Structures are given as C-alpha cells and as structure tokens.
Amino acid sequence: MGAVTDDEVIRKRLLIDGDGAGDDRRINLLVKSFIKWCNSGSQEEGYSQYQRMLSTLSQCEFSMGKTLLVYDMNLREMENYEKIYKDIENSIAAAHEKISECKKQILQAKRIRKNRQEYDALAKVIQHHPDRHETLKHSPQGSSVPPQKKTTTTPSGLNCYGPSAQYTIAFQLGSLIFCKSGNKFMT
Template identity: 45%
Template sequence: MSATDDDIMRTRLMIEGEGSDYRRLNNLLRSFMKWCLNDDQTQEESEAAYHQILFILSQCEFAMEKIQLSVDMYEREKQNYQLLSSEIERRRETAENEIVTYKDQLVDAREVRRNRQEYDALAKIINKYPNRRETTKEIESLEHSLLDLSQNKERLSLKVEERRKEFCLLVHSVNELQALLQDDELDVKDGNSSMDMSQ
C-alpha cells in the first residue's frame, strides 16, 4: 500500500511537531503579534491565544534545549573522538616502535640461528676427533716414547762408538799381529837360508 502525500505530511508533522525551528519561531512571532494587536477578541479568546503562545514558546524552548543537548552531545563525541584519535595515534606509534624492536630482534635471532648452525657444523667436525684430554694424553705418551727413543739412540750411539773403538783397536791389533807374523816369517826364512848356506 503506497503512502499518500497527506500521510507523509502527517508523519512529518508528528516527527517535527509544528515544523522546523524557523517555522516555529515565525509561528510564535505571528501568534504573539496577533495576540498583542487584536483588540476585538474576548477574554476567553485572549487567554486561549495566550496559552497557545505559551505552548509554542515551550515547544521552542524544548527545541532549543534539544539542540543544546545535541550540541553538548556532539561536543562530547568530538572530545571522545579526539581522545580516541590520540589513543589510536599513541598505539600506532607504540606499534611502530614495537615493529622496529621486533625487526631488530628478528635480525639478532637470525644471527644467533646462523651462528648455531655454524656451531653445530663445527661441533660435528670436532666430534670426529678425540677430545683435548685424550689428545694431551696421547701427546704426553708420544713425548715419553720419543724421549725413550732418544735415550735408546744415545745409548746405541755410545755402544756403536764403543764398538767402533774396539773394532779400531782390533784392527790395530790385527795389523800389529800381522806385522809380527810377517817379521817372524822373515826371520824364519832368513834362518832357513843361513842354514842352507852353512850346509
């Protein structure tokens, strides 16, 4: 069912009362002027007009109070929005600072992770070899063995030197013995020759 123009106007008047604020003031002014300038009206008509003026005036006052309340409400809403805007701006700045902090922490965490990966790789390589204590013991054992070998070498060198001297002495003794034997042979030959000559 479609609404007619009268229904629309009736609804509008119910919502707006006598109409807009400007029309109310004009209506108040006209009623007041008519009430003041009209001398022909009776006491009852004058009182009815007076009550009509008071009614219109109360409607204007109510409209003004409503407007003032709306203005106050809009002002409070404006302050709330300003506070909300300030809070949002503060939170945005805080969030930006946190983002910068988290970015720095992310860079640090990536560096730590990379270092851990390198450490794990190095640890795997290092774990293939014996630890320091075992290596130190092995080095000490090798040094001890080397010292023993050095002492053995020195002993053997002394022994070889002693044997060389003994060998030299033996060779010298053999040479002297050979010389003696040769002398003895010569003496024997000379003795045989002189015996043959004497016969």
C-alpha cells in the first residue's frame, strides 16, 4: 500500500463533509465521546461526557434540519423557475403571433397607401380636364352632341348600316366578279 498524501486526505474529507458544515468532524467527536463515556470510571466524568454527546448530537440534528430546509427551498425554487420559464415561453409565442399580425397589418397599410397614391394621381389628371357641362358649353354645336350611327354586326363580322347597304355591297361584288370573267356589265 502506498503512502496517502495530505491532498488525498483533504479531498476525501471534503467529499465526506458535504456542504462543509463540519458534519464529519462532529460525527467523529460523537463516536469518540461515546467511547469515552463507555470507558469512563466515575459518574461525574460519565455525566460530562453524556452532556457533550447530547450537545454534539443536537448540533448534528440542527445541521441536518438546516440541510433539509435548504433542500426543500431549492426544490421550490426549481419549480418556481420552471413556472417562470413556461410563462416566458408563452410570452414569446404570443409576441411572435402579435408580430405576424402586425406584419399583415403593415402589408395591408402599404397596399392601401399605394392605392391612395394611385387614386390621388388619377384625381390630379382628372382635375386638369374640364367636366362634361363645361365641355358642352364650349362646343361649337352648342349643347347637342351629334348622335352616333348605330351599327349592326353581321354573322361574317362586317359592320353594316342596314339592308340597303348590304344590297349595295352584294351588287358591287357581283359586278366585280362578272368583269373579271371577261364579260362587260353596265352599272
């Protein structure tokens, strides 16, 4: 067996001691006091050893009670921190939702602003032109606007002005075809 160094002894005592309250030393003192009490010859010496053992025992009990209270407090604090962590996570999630809603509102506001700008530009262009009443007052024909001729569309897609126009077109086409064939046709 190799020699035990002071560092190893100190390390073992620190590991056994726990939180450094001297419990290891108190237990060793209690064991030594018990051995002295068992080996004591007189009653006075036995009584003093007994009082020392009770004192050391009460110190150990107090230290153990204090350690248990600290342990319970640490457990409660861990639960409290977990609750706070969950509250923070919920707050972050709510903030993300609120941010996405605000982004949607910003996009809608941008669209509305763009539409308003286009409307304002169109309104400025319209303002440069006179309204219908002023245009009719300044027209050379007075207040009457010439009526537009009504056109009809034939199935072939030709615009015609009535049956007499259709007859004229048909007659002209017929005369062209007849002339091309070499016969003279008097119109």
